Amino acid sequence: MSILIFIYVLVAVLLAIYGCNAWILTAVYTRHRNDTVPNPSLKAKHNLPSITVQLPVFNEALVIERLVNSVVRLDYPTHLLQIQILDDSTDDTTTIAQMLVDTYCRQGFNIELIHRHERPGFKAGALKNGLNTATGEFIVIFDADFIPNSDFLRQTIPYFAGRPQLGFIQTRWGHLNRDYSWLTMAQGLALDGHFAIEQTARSRSGLLINFNGTAGVWRRRCIETSGGWQGDTISEDFDLSYRAQFAGWQCLFLRDVVAPAEIPPQLAAFKRQQFRWAKGSIQCFKKLGWQVLRSDYSWWVRYQAIVHLSSYLAHPLMVILALVTPILMWGEGTDNVRFPLIYLSLVSLGPPVLYAVAQASLYPGRWRNHYKAMPLLILLGSGIALNNTKAVIEALLGVGNVFRRTPKFNINSHADRWQDSVYRLPIDGLVLGELALALYSLLGAVIALLNGHVFAVPFILLYVLGFGYVGLQGLWDARHEWWRWLIGAKSPRPPAEQSSRSHRGEALSAER
Numbered sequence: 212m213s214i215l216i217f218i219y220v221l222v223a224v225l226l227a228i229y230g231c232n233a234w235i236l237t238a239v240y241t242r243h244r245n246d247t248v249p250n251p252s253l254k255a256k257h258n259l260p261s262i263t264v265q266l267p268v269f270n271e272a273l274v275i276e277r278l279v280n281s282v283v284r285l286d287y288p289t290h291l292l293q294i295q296i297l298d299d300s301t302d303d304t305t306t307i308a309q310m311l312v313d314t315y316c317r318q319g320f321n322i323e324l325i326h327r328h329e330r331p332g333f334k335a336g337a338l339k340n341g342l343n344t345a346t347g348e349f350i351v352i353f354d355a356d357f358i359p360n361s362d363f364l365r366q367t368i369p370y371f372a373g374r375p376q377l378g379f380i381q382t383r384w385g386h387l388n389r390d391y392s393w394l395t396m397a398q399g400l401a402l403d404g405h406f407a408i409e410q411t412a413r414s415r416s417g418l419l420i421n422f423n424g425t426a427g428v429w430r431r432r433c434i435e436t437s438g439g440w441q442g443d444t445i446s447e448d449f450d451l452s453y454r455a456q457f458a459g460w461q462c463l464f465l466r467d468v469v470a471p472a473e474i475p476p477q478l479a480a481f482k483r484q485q486f487r488w489a490k491g492s493i494q495c496f497k498k499l500g501w502q503v504l505r506s507d508y509s510w511w512v513r514y515q516a517i518v519h520l521s522s523y524l525a526h527p528l529m530v531i532l533a534l535v536t537p538i539l540m541w542g543e544g545t546d547n548v549r550f551p552l553i554y555l556s557l558v559s560l561g562p563p564v565l566y567a568v569a570q571a572s573l574y575p576g577r578w579r580n581h582y583k584a585m586p587l588l589i590l591l592g593s594g595i596a597l598n599n600t601k602a603v604i605e606a607l608l609g610v611g612n613v614f615r616r617t618p619k620f621n622i623n624s625h626a627d628r629w630q631d632s633v634y635r636l637p638i639d640g641l642v643l644g645e646l647a648l649a650l651y652s653l654l655g656a657v658i659a660l661l662n663g664h665v666f667a668v669p670f671i672l673l674y675v676l677g678f679g680y681v682g683l684q685g686l687w688d689a690r691h692e693w694w695r696w697l698i699g700a701k702s703p704r705p706p707a708e709q710s711s712r713s714h715r716g717e718a719l720s721a722e723r
Contacts (some may be wrong), residue, residue, distance in 0.1 A: 233561030263347030332442030333614035354425035378433030378460030385471035396584035414464035424448035426470035446491025493606035526599035537655025593677030638689035645682035
């Protein structure tokens, strides 16, 4: 039992570090919230730099037209704007993209389709390949789920003028379908917290920040002198942005420039996105952590960078706590864990406070309407712990390096459906593990109650509800699959699976 208590206390302390950092970043944001970066105006047209807009896509038939139509509407001189569709698709996306290219070429746009039949390096490989024929001094990147506003370039490019060491600019993600469901509302809440508070605090206080993979602008020379796009992690954005800052380049986060994007409406899609982010972040932690520690940055910057890179380690720590706590409720000596549990509960309030401050700062007067999704976000935070733990373990063990895309469904209103889409994901095999952890935690709550450890019951119930929600929602989302199975109907196969007998093996593995 003493060994379990030691594990419990150690895990609680480590989790407290990540929980406390939410308080810290909120405080840093509060201190720098009124700091402003001079907003330069766009100079005369003859002084404008050339721009290449890169659109990396892979099986995006439902949104490719929406994306390209928005990019050609960017308010920028056509002769200075090059558009590259970096297409690795195995489905009809390529045909649709070629039709769009032909149409806009006839209208005078400099737009091209670069199609790869194999996917070495995945997204990083596509971006690197596109750079070979890119003509722009600056590289703008939009993923398939984004619809940039027409003034995006006029709100970002001027900041590079007079700042030769500014390597990249990241803008804030907006939400096209935030009100579609409680799930999308919760995700919107989380994204707002990351961008409005975390990225703002890091950028304005001189900490290292990460590029978020899309809705940003890179100085081409920064990419090239920092080692370029590398495919040894699946968070090529996180990787390159840190390497750029190690090389002496500066970065800027523009909180008030918003690029709207689609939020995953399917829980399995959200889990896949989280899995990729978790695995990629820990891969970057393995790759860059020692370099951070050996750097010339102050201890404060290095500490924040390590916490930033390793933040997804919180999820396996949560799983360990979920497994250990019910066992401790059997025996004596639980007073030894009472204080760590109470302390952990206090620091765990950090993220909800961070999200509240984010909503109040972004949407004054109506932030409560968004914040009502906070209880669900808390359940998601604990419920996806098993999913992200698997990702972390794969990263630490060096298992695979597959970029599994997040499917996009072109969801804009409540009337739109993803359930019948060919891109919907099948039921996640981790659902059974999540439901098992929910039942195990429920047993722990009962044991704690029977043994008089009432103080632990609310904490354990968070795991019960979190794992239970994620597991049951996964089953509910797959109800159409069960119905088709019962009536003997065949389910539509995703495009990559339709090509499973073709030569595009690496592209297929990314979809499995």
